[in-house]
Amino acid sequence: MRTWAPPATVLAMAGAGFVALLWLWLTGGGEVDVPWAPTLDLRLHLRLDGLAAMYALMATGVAVPVFVFAWRYLPHHLAQQGRSVREQPRFYALLGMFMVSMVGLALAQDLILLFLFWDLTAVASYLLIAYDRQDGGARRAALMALLVTAITAVALLIGTLLLYDRYATFSLPELFRVAESSTTVTVAGALIALAALAKSAQVPFHFWLGRAMVAPTPVSAYLHSAAMVAAGVLLIGRVYPLLELSPVLLDALVVAGFASMLVGGVLALSRDDLKQVLAYSTFSQYGYVVFLYGLGGESGVGAAAFYVVTHAVAKCALFLTAGAVTRATGAQRLSELGGLARAMPVVAAGSLACAATVASLPLTVGFFADELLFKAALERGWVFAAMALLIAVLTLAYMARFWTGLFLGAPRTEAGPVPGAMVAPVGVLGAICLVAGLVPAPFAAIAQDAATPSLLAAVPVEARYYLDLRAENLLALATFALGALVHAGHRAVPAAAEAVARLGERLGPERAYTAGLAALNGLSDRVHDLEVRDFRGRVTAIFLPSGVLFALAFVLTPTVGAYAVGSFSLGDLPLVLMLGFAACVAVAATRPRGHLTMVLTLGTVGFALAVVYALLGAPNVALVAVLVETIVALLFIGVLSLIPREVLRSQMRATRERRGTRFRDPAVGLVAGATVFVLVWGGLSRTGGEGDAARRLTELAPEAHADNVVTAILADLRALDTLGEITVVAVALLGVTKLLRRGRLW
């Protein structure tokens, strides 16, 4: 395959998807609703409402600059690690898969469908974060992201099922119609919100996002600005009518959002690695959104939607800036970089616009985001406004630190040339931020539309400059002043932030994650050891639990009349004799002299039982029993011939001489035998419905064109079982060839 084909394909996909979605949105949306599994109430229900349009447009729109960037980034990245360019298609296929599942997630109107896309994004992100698979850190980070988001996804599923149990529907529009404020809805809402918070890397799940920064830059830029982490707030926006029913959940969102903003802001101030700064900034920014959803009301939800879309554009460009800078200089720490404005003017200008957007400076679209934040916070009370102010100051400080650290001051490193395709996306996204700062109407329109499904009513989102001394403007001015102050005192502030960050590392949730993982690993190892240490252990692992279950069944079932003693006629004598013979041989099999004898004795037991089947009038079963015993005994002997004779002998000796087994093993055998005897006796005593199934099958046999009921069962009535069994035979053949012949079939 040509090297340009894979990126061109996904790029075309993203571009075409964006245009198609935009056109659909502008013409009033679209809807697909087909039954998927009607017996389970599952529907493939996709609808392009405002919320879906915003996230789907983000997922495809942001994808375009990212894929353009990746086109030039990836070959260099692979070459640096000594990997073949043949690994490119995999990268683009995964990005494409991620994009599609993200769009699906945005459009899904059915909770199960939503869950499906939710997990698909988690799987795709796992594979993308671990794209540098030779790097153990990347693999661990990917596993962490997967575990945190997929385990909490189970909470989403449980919440879904709780709602289904109560309202008998998975469909969200349906649920919004019937759901009322109740404990079930609160619990289900809390579970769904938990999954959303984990996905958006909110406190206390934030640690995975920082680790995930080992991923290649395009992955970080895409997944961790506009897509993967946005999925969490998308879910909150999607199920918002349910969350709104319980004020306590909204309050919890305020707390979680504020904690995330604060922790993220502090951590972003303390980090040195470029992508880490951006990661914690992202986590803090999504805290804003969660905070706004928690504040609720028209202004809160509208502001949340506006925030998401401005942040996606700006943060993506900042990640790409980090990638371009690292490409040019080879450095990725703030302390090693500086003064790049002259060497990389386009990147510097583009990222300045984007950093200003994140920091909410006027003339950029971000300014309106903060205005809306302040407005929503003021509506709730001055405490909330103070919270918002604090966070806005932190954001301004770390963004200033990021941009000035990169582009101002004395140059510390040589900057090499960077391909135009890696510079242009930053410039374009920066230009978008500036243009939208002057003409915010499109952003406001999409945010307004996106807030509608969350509130089930149209919400006005107004983004314009008011040149007066209203409270929002005063708060913004205070932000700029305090932010400048914090930035000016930047020697002390990062040091303090660093100390907090270190404390968090020592006591934080990541430690709990690591300890939990280690404990689970240990438990798994212990169970594994217990089960497979030796053959005896393996057998015990199966028989002991089943024995306990049987014993329980004994205790719990009534025994009156359960054990009938049937009559005995002289005609049964051969049967009884044969059974006695089988029993004797079985006992003899426990005192083997060698492996060969053991195989032959066991075979004899089988043959004796075959005679019993024949006497009972089951010639088919008898035939199969004889054949199976024969072939198994022969193959067994063949396999024994592969084991050196000394090994066999010493094994046999060890078994005979093992201490402590003289009484224990026979005792275990006796107990097991007696239990099975009583069980079978009880089973055979119940003559009631016993023949029913058998008789029904026998009656069906002539219908199925067969006089032989056994064959009719095997090939027709229970043919699915047979299909499974012959698959097992085929797999066994593969296993044998793999073990003995390294996979050669012949």
Add this chain to the structure above:
Amino acid sequence: MSSVVTRVVARMLLAPILVVAIAILVKGFADVGDGFSAGVVAALGILLQYVTLGREEVERTLPVRLLPHAAFVALLGALAVALVPLSRGDPILTHSPPAGAEVTTVGKLELMTAVAFDAAVFVLVLGAVVGIVHAVARAYEEMEAT
């Protein structure tokens, strides 16, 4: 190596054993037997050749090397029998002609997809056992050689 008498007798027995196997398969729907038993009987016949004549001679004179591959083809065939009804909207493994309908018969054998399924079981069991026997024999030879 076995005596001449054993070798000759084993050689002579192969054809009758295979005939019996086919009989068990074909008559399975009317009389005792089914594809699985037929496959094991046929495999036992081949195994007898391996034991008496040795691997190399058997594999030189009989086309046994096709059998393990045939096993997987048979599995695909069984899957086809299982899945084709889905395309017509029937449940998986719906045999045709359906229950009670008229069937073309050849002697006592009635031609229907259930018989094809049983035949697939036959080939798969035969192929799997021969494949395992071959693998064990080769592994034994390699062990002797070292």
